[in-house]
Amino acid sequence: MKKVIIVGSGIGGLSAAIYLQNAGYQVEIYEKNDQIGGKMGRFEKEGFKFDVGPTIVMMPHIYQQVFHDTGVNPDDYFTMSRLEPFMDVFVNDHDKTYLTSDLTKLASQYESVSPSEFSGFLSYLNDIYKRYLVAKDHFIQRSFRKPLDFWNPKTLYNALKLKTFGSSYGSLKKHLKNEDLVKLMAFQTLYIGVSPYNGPSIYNIIPMIELIYGVWFIDGGMYQYARALEKRFTELGGKIHLNTHVDQVTFNGKTASGIKIAGKQIPADGVIVNADFPYAMNHLIQDSTLKKRKYQQEKIDKLEYGTSCFLLYLGTDKRYDSNLNLHNLKMANDFTKNIKELEQSGLPTDPSYYLYMPSKLDRNFTPNDKSESIYILVPVPNLKLYDNWNDSTIAQFREQILNKVSELPGMADLQSHIVSETIYTPDDFKNKFNAANGATFGLKPTLLQSNYFRPHNKYPYAEHLYFAGSSVHPGAGVPIVITSGQLAANELKKDIEPND
Ligand SMILES: Cc1cc2nc3c(=O)[nH]c(=O)nc-3n(C[C@H](O)[C@H](O)[C@H](O)COP(=O)(O)OP(=O)(O)OC[C@H]3O[C@@H](n4cnc5c(N)ncnc54)[C@H](O)[C@@H]3O)c2cc1C
Incomplete structure (x- = not known):
């Protein structure tokens, strides 16, 4: 049986892993963190639960497809319900509208x-x-x-x-x-x-x-989907190694031969890299003769990177669920200026932000019935544009955002009811997930970094090496990254028979 190693257990890695394990390969995932799911992670603090990254479920049929394709009923792994209206939007200070x-x-x-x-x-x-x-x-x-x-x-x-x-x-x-x-x-x-x-x-x-196709909520929150993929993969016989940082992909000539972890070579017939593509080029593929001009470090650094996020994960000792929806958006009064600022150095002066309150639908996100789990996401420039997240800038930006959130209906006393608080800046996405330049959605999908012009699922300059994830084809967002995993698996199947 041919062995495939996958570097990273993000959604792209898990999706590729399931398709390949189901097709008869022996698949092992190596993940640097102590949890599967990558940015679709979960943490718990002071009795509150928080989804780290994705929260909005679109194209539910793609979430289900990987289960149908491997012969099981997705409802046995995760369930979801449709939201209607699916988002409240606050514009021009206090006007409220909704998306339906x-x-x-x-x-x-x-x-x-x-x-x-x-x-x-x-x-x-x-x-x-x-x-x-x-x-x-x-x-x-x-x-x-x-x-x-x-x-x-x-x-x-x-x-x-x-x-x-x-x-x-x-x-x-x-x-x-x-x-x-x-x-x-x-x-x-x-x-x-x-x-x-x-x-x-x-x-x-x-x-x-x-x-x-509507917007949906996965019962138990987004992390349940990562767990559902993990369950499907392991029941098919796949193996996951957590807390295992991969140092490099190894090659025999121009063919991937496995990975190296703390000096130890682990052989494989094929390797799929789910770690962020630009990071992988600069750190995991170390032989420069395998990169050609296009993917040398100076070229990788010059690519365009997408926006990043500043996140506040708050637990409160008061309920706010009658004031807001599950998904809420406050659009900056000068939206055009706000968007322009995301592509410049410096922090947005009047930011738009998104607020997610999963405890509105699922009380398990909170320690008791008198509390709320709140996630506030503010789009900010990536680290290539703004790289000055220190205690003082974080404290100032936090204050600015909380003051803004306090202006939402019924949220005036929010600051005095915060009992748990965690902040993620672009540095956290860089350090925890190896997201290049902290760009939470990977390479920016400009015309010249989309479709054929985005890094391919099959690596063009070496054999038996493939990529799945948001910086490669077809792009970012959970359903698209699930597809990326499937495409990488298909490419590998064209080159390596499971049993020859
Ligand atoms: C804050 C935020 C909000 C979002 N909101 C939404 C949303 O609402 N809806 C939506 O559809 N999408 C959303 N997204 C986008 C979506 O989460 C991502 O596109 C998707 O989860 C990316 O998956 P991935 O497999 O490409 O990468 P990742 O999740 O980054 O997985 C890569 C994995 O590789 C591991 N890794 C890296 N380097 C190594 C190494 N050397 N050795 C071992 N392991 C390594 C990392 O630890 C990580 O687990 C959001 C993203 C963020 C950050």
Whole structure:
């Protein structure tokens, strides 16, 4: 039986691991942390539970697919429920609106501005859905291994059909006039770390996906999904080694031969790296003759990195669940300025932020019935742009954010009810998960770092080496990273038979 090693137990690594173990390979995952899931982690403090990273579940069918594909019923591993409305949004100081995937509510939301805005919304939906189908079939669910896979008339024709040269914001403006309505659909590109003002317009598929497939909550919180993947992998016979930092991928000539951990060589027939691609290039692939010019350190450092996040994980001794939804967004009054600041050095002056309150739906997140578990995420520049997170800047930014949150309805006394507090800055994402430049969503999905131009699932300059994760094809976000794991597994299967 052929042995495959996977470096990292993030969602990309777990997904690849399940597909390969199910196909008859002997798969072992090596994870540096004491927990599986990578950024989809969980920590507990003073009786409160917190999901570390992802919280918004979109495209539920992709979460389920890996279970269907390996012959089991996903409902036996995790369950989820649909949220409606799925997010409360606060704009212009105190105005509250919401995001919904209910067509009747949407119609009244848009018609209350003007019927032509609803008509514009429908034309946006029609346009982006057609482009989504092209993206799905020809770019997201397939990988590229050689130049001819992209540079051929059929793929180039489909690339043109994506009409992706304009920005997300510019594309929305073609359909909608009202600035507030446009912003309600533009901010979602931040989910993958890119500005709507210069991110390719194809990423307007994100609000479409929210509307069409709904937004869901995994019972028990996001970490339950990582646990579900772990369960499926281990019951198929896979092995996970926690607390095991991989130092390098080893090669026999130009073929991956395993990994090295604390000087010890562990052989394998194939290696899938789930650790962040730029980090892996600079640290795990040490033989520079295997990197060619494109992936030498100076080139890797010059790539464009997406935005990062500042997070406050708060436990309170008071309940706030009657005031807010599970998902809440406060949009900066000057949204355009806020987004521009994310691509400059320095911290945003009037930040937008997102607040998640899982204890609203699941009281197990809190130690007792009189408390709340609250997660506040603030998009901030990555460490390449701003690298000055020290005690003083953290304290100032924390204060600024908590003052803003206190302005939300019913949240005025929040600061005096905090009994547990943990802060993550971009440095934590760099140090805990080896996220290059602390960019929480990986390489920025610009036009020149998307599709064929994003690092491939099969490494082009060595054999039997593959990549899965947010900085490689097809990109960031849980469902897309699950797909990345599947694509990496498929690429490996093309090169290595499980039993030969
Ligand atoms: C704050 C935040 C909020 C988010 N919100 C959402 C959301 O709401 N919805 C959504 O769909 N997506 C969201 N995302 C994005 C999503 O979480 C990621 O795209 C996805 O989880 C990334 O998975 P991955 O497998 O690429 O990487 P990771 O989760 O980073 O996994 C990589 C793993 O490799 C390990 N590793 C690294 N180096 C080594 C080494 N040398 N040896 C051994 N192990 C190593 C790391 O410890 C880690 O466990 C969010 C992300 C963050 C950070």
